[in-house]
Amino acid sequence: MGKVWIDGGIVELADAKIPVTDHGLLYGDGVFEGLRITGRRVFRLEDHLARLATAARAIALEIPGGIGAAREVVLDTARAHGADEAYGRLIVTRGEGALGVDPTSCPRPRMLCIVDEVRIYSAEKRSAGLDLVTSSLRRPPADVLDPRVKSLNYLNNAMAKLEARQRGADEALLLNASGFVAEASVANLFVHRRGELLTPPGSDGALEGINRMTVLELAGSLGLPAREQTLTRFDLFAADEVFLTGSGAGMVPVRSLDGRPIGAGVPGPVFAKLAAALADASPSLGTPF
Numbered sequence: 611m612g613k614v615w616i617d618g619g620i621v622e623l624a625d626a627k628i629p630v631t632d633h634g635l636l637y638g639d640g641v642f643e644g645l646r647i648t649g650r651r652v653f654r655l656e657d658h659l660a661r662l663a664t665a666a667r668a669i670a671l672e673i674p675g676g677i678g679a680a681r682e683v684v685l686d687t688a689r690a691h692g693a694d695e696a697y698g699r700l701i702v703t704r705g706e707g708a709l710g711v712d713p714t715s716c717p718r719p720r721m722l723c724i725v726d727e728v729r730i731y732s733a734e735k736r737s738a739g740l741d742l743v744t745s746s747l748r749r750p751p752a753d754v755l756d757p758r759v760k761s762l763n764y765l766n767n768a769m770a771k772l773e774a775r776q777r778g779a780d781e782a783l784l785l786n787a788s789g790f791v792a793e794a795s796v797a798n799l800f801v802h803r804r805g806e807l808l809t810p811p812g813s814d815g816a817l818e819g820i821n822r823m824t825v826l827e828l829a830g831s832l833g834l835p836a837r838e839q840t841l842t843r844f845d846l847f848a849a850d851e852v853f854l855t856g857s858g859a860g861m862v863p864v865r866s867l868d869g870r871p872i873g874a875g876v877p878g879p880v881f882a883k884l885a886a887a888l889a890d891a892s893p894s895l896g897t898p899f
């Protein structure tokens with residue numbers, strides 16, 4: 611059963627409620643982190659907390675009690691949930707305020723944390739690979755809504771995912787306003803081509819993903835050249851392998867884009883090697899609870 615830390619205590623998921631005037635609900639005003647719990651540890655908790663702190667600073671939002679409080683909230687909720695494998699969602703909203711967009715009407719930010727199961731892609735999809743379609747939506751540019759801020763405003767992500775599902779695909783490929791590859795709806799994207807692992811830079815509209823960072827580090831330790839590079843759809847069609855990374859998604863291979871096979875159309879050896887390295891490294895990168 612899902613557990614939620616809210617307003618100073620832990621309750622069952624079904625009993626967790628927030629007031630309708632919370633600006634997180636009214637305006638998507640807030641930030642969040644999606645956390646992977648594996649082997650009874652919270653994967654890279656300190657990196658998630660640092661990203662949350664940066665995002666909060668970027669939108670002038672105070673984390674109630676600071677990062678220390680957020681850390682305890684995550685660990686307490688994971689403990690209350692009790693499962694070795696789960697997913698955590700740490701959220702800070704602008705809090706309750708007036709029926710108007712002005713954040714200065716919200717005196718107290720609200721923190722909450724959900725721990726529950728997550729299943730974004732089925733086991734069959736994970737082993738066969740995902741079918742992607744190029745979204746008709748673009749990632750917003752940094753001067754509209756910086757995609758590096760993991761904000762509660764996920765309408766762009768949700769609509770891209772909906773479009774992909776309505777077109778019979780598993781996932782959306784989002785380009786930025788210049789037509790360069792940004793990422794998938796809620797996951798980062800990697801291309802393996804000519805012995806090199808490539809992923810778009812944050813400035814192209816990619817979230818600075820925790821799993822993305824981990825895969826870049828692991829590639830280095832495996833002697834696989836890896837770097838950030840601006841990519842277009844050409845790079846995906848030319849790739850030997852493409853895969854996605856994310857806390858909810860995990861590492862998942864891509865087998866097609868817009869109805870055309872990627873590489874051999876099946877998960878490749880580089881994906882398998884990195885996925886195994888990630889699984890091996892995960893325990894040592896987690897905070898126990």
Ligand code: PMP
Pocket residue numbers: 644767793794795796797798816817818819820821822855856857858
């Ligand atoms: N991009 C977006 C838009 C996301 O929401 C996520 C999931 N948090 C990711 C990428 C992957 O990031 P991470 O590895 O930190 O989960």
